[in-house]
Amino acid sequence: xxxxxxxxxxxxxxxxxxxxxxxxxxxxxxxxxxxxxxxxxxxxxxxxxxxxxxxxxxxxxxxxxxxxxxxxxxxxxxxxxxxxxxxxxxxxxxxxxxxxxxxxxxxxxxxxxxxxxxxxxxxxxxxxxxxxxxxxxxxxxxxxxxxxxxxxxxxxxxxxxxxxxxxxxxxxxxxxxxxxxxxxxxxxxxxxxxxxxxxxxxxxxxxxxxxxxxxxxxxxxxxxxxxxxxxxxxxxxxxxxxxxxxxxxxxxxxxxxxxxxxxxxxxxxxxxxxxxxxxxxxxxxxxxxxxxxxxxxxxxxxxxxxxxxxxxxxxxxxxxxxxxxxxxxxxxxxxxxxxxxxxxx
Amino acid sequence: xxxxxxxxxxxxxxxxxxxxxxxxxxxxxxxxxxxxxxxxxxxxxxxxxxxxxxxxxxxxxxxxxxxxxxxxxxxxxxxxxxxxxxxxxxxxxxxxxxxxxxxxxxxxxxxxxxxxxxxxxxxxxxxxxxxxxxxxxxxxxxxxxxxxxxxxxxxxxxxxxxxxxxxxxxxxxxxxxxxxxxxxxxxxxxxxxxxxxxxxxxxxxxxxxxxxxxxxxxxxxxxxxxxxxxxxxxxxxxxxxxxxxxxxxxxxxxxxxxxxx
Numbered sequence: 001x002x003x004x005x006x007x008x009x010x011x012x013x014x015x016x017x018x019x020x021x022x023x024x025x026x027x028x029x030x031x032x033x034x035x036x037x038x039x040x041x042x043x044x045x046x047x048x049x050x051x052x053x054x055x056x057x058x059x060x061x062x063x064x065x066x067x068x069x070x071x072x073x074x075x076x077x078x079x080x081x082x083x084x085x086x087x088x089x090x091x092x093x094x095x096x097x098x099x100x101x102x103x104x105x106x107x108x109x110x111x112x113x114x115x116x117x118x119x120x121x122x123x124x125x126x127x128x129x130x131x132x133x134x135x136x137x138x139x140x141x142x143x144x145x146x147x148x149x150x151x152x153x154x155x156x157x158x159x160x161x162x163x164x165x166x167x168x169x170x171x172x173x174x175x176x177x178x179x180x181x182x183x184x185x186x187x188x189x190x191x192x193x194x195x196x197x198x199x200x201x202x203x204x205x206x207x208x209x210x211x212x213x214x215x216x217x218x219x220x221x222x223x224x225x226x227x228x229x230x231x232x233x234x235x236x237x238x239x240x241x242x243x244x245x246x247x248x249x250x251x252x253x254x255x256x257x258x259x260x261x262x263x264x265x266x267x268x269x270x271x272x273x274x275x276x277x278x279x280x281x282x283x284x285x286x287x288x289x290x291x292x293x294x295x296x297x298x299x300x301x302x303x304x305x306x307x308x309x310x311x312x313x314x315x316x317x318x319x320x321x322x323x324x325x326x327x328x329x330x331x332x333x334x335x336x337x338x339x340x341x342x343x344x345x
Numbered sequence: 346x347x348x349x350x351x352x353x354x355x356x357x358x359x360x361x362x363x364x365x366x367x368x369x370x371x372x373x374x375x376x377x378x379x380x381x382x383x384x385x386x387x388x389x390x391x392x393x394x395x396x397x398x399x400x401x402x403x404x405x406x407x408x409x410x411x412x413x414x415x416x417x418x419x420x421x422x423x424x425x426x427x428x429x430x431x432x433x434x435x436x437x438x439x440x441x442x443x444x445x446x447x448x449x450x451x452x453x454x455x456x457x458x459x460x461x462x463x464x465x466x467x468x469x470x471x472x473x474x475x476x477x478x479x480x481x482x483x484x485x486x487x488x489x490x491x492x493x494x495x496x497x498x499x500x501x502x503x504x505x506x507x508x509x510x511x512x513x514x515x516x517x518x519x520x521x522x523x524x525x526x527x528x529x530x531x532x533x534x535x536x537x538x539x540x541x542x543x544x545x546x547x548x549x550x551x552x553x554x555x556x557x558x559x560x561x562x563x564x565x566x567x568x569x570x571x572x573x574x575x576x577x578x579x580x581x582x583x584x585x586x587x588x589x590x591x592x593x594x595x596x597x598x599x600x601x602x603x604x605x606x
Binding site for chain 1: 503505506508509510511512513514515516517519523524527528
């Protein structure tokens, strides 16, 4: 279990402000945010590698705020693996055993279990300099888990890997988490990664936590424009609300909910905006007419920008639909949005 | 092949001139003394003791730099603080101060007119005209070279390795001895070579602090003054040969083995 209470950290010009988080035992928690948001700083603060100015850090009920890194029961795995280059893979994995007073037989059993689970039996005698990215990351994980930590901190463990290894390590992380009692705390800037791994998550921006909660909540109920944008709601408009209606410029949207305040925002995922060449014959009330302004090729799909009076919508469409509908820049088009697809806050 | 521009030939010819400028005097000096002269010189007890004193004092200076400079180099490589640049400049000061000035400066604190000089005098330490004095001077001029080399070495080791070691349960000192030192010892050896090389070549500061006992450069100077070029050459050749041998051996140890990174 990890708890931080009103944590403040000052590093030169960079500040982390009032970080309060609660992570249950054996949870897979993901901290997300853009590069430079302060994610790694918070991770290193949990490990005791960065001094805190005020606030508390509790790990499994123990106040470790003033503890040195070696007394916290926290292992860290870096994006660049940080394996000890002068030691063999086996010695890297065994490195921490000495300090944790682990019985030799137990350590040996644990070692062979981890080596088998992570499939690194064939490289234990080799030096890190000769290994591939995927192998390095598996060794780093084995080394961290070998000492049976209360918490394992993962600093963007997938981002330095080739796509082939990334998938492999992602599955491995999921398995390791389900077979150990360790709490996993992972930092990433990749929302898709978080979605596939995390139970709970927090989103950080400029040194502050924007929102924390279940992955589902963050994905579908963002509380700020920053989080909405981060989780892929590319259409965010400030709106005035009256009953179940939101007024954006000249347009009115029917929504299923409304925020407590009269002024707020609506946010819509691009994939929830349906494009059609004629007005759809359906119960959808939010239908607008506009002109295609831009079509951006995104590989498997296209992003289509549609201008309707004073608003620009971004919609996502598959390659085949684009050709079927004959959508091209300058064409007239209808947009349909279900009331339930409009998130309000 | 494309025709080279004149600029290319300018760069090459400058290179040739500089090579000749360095090698010609050295080759001339090394080949000038006859083998029999070399042989009789090395049997001269004064020569042996002065060369030995040179090597011994230079190694001592490197040893002191290793003991005191290593922690400081580590501190400078890992810590940022206000005034760090100033501290680094102070460490490099001995490199830019003219050599006789170094001698004068050391004597002015080691003399009996200074409180520090009085204290060490009471403790029975003599700087003027002693081996202690020579080692003091050589440490003064050699230490910056050691600290700079080792600081670069520490800086090239990712602090993340130390972070991981700490999080795995190792204390700060255990981390230093199990991770940092094994990864940095080569740069320490390079630092020792740099420090020794600088110390062995020191003359100006040493003549002021201790003309006797005589280190090799002072003896070379004395023989040149008293008997001329011919008699100073063999001593010089022996000093250069022995120092080169020492540095080559140290350098070979410092080379990375096959398969190591």
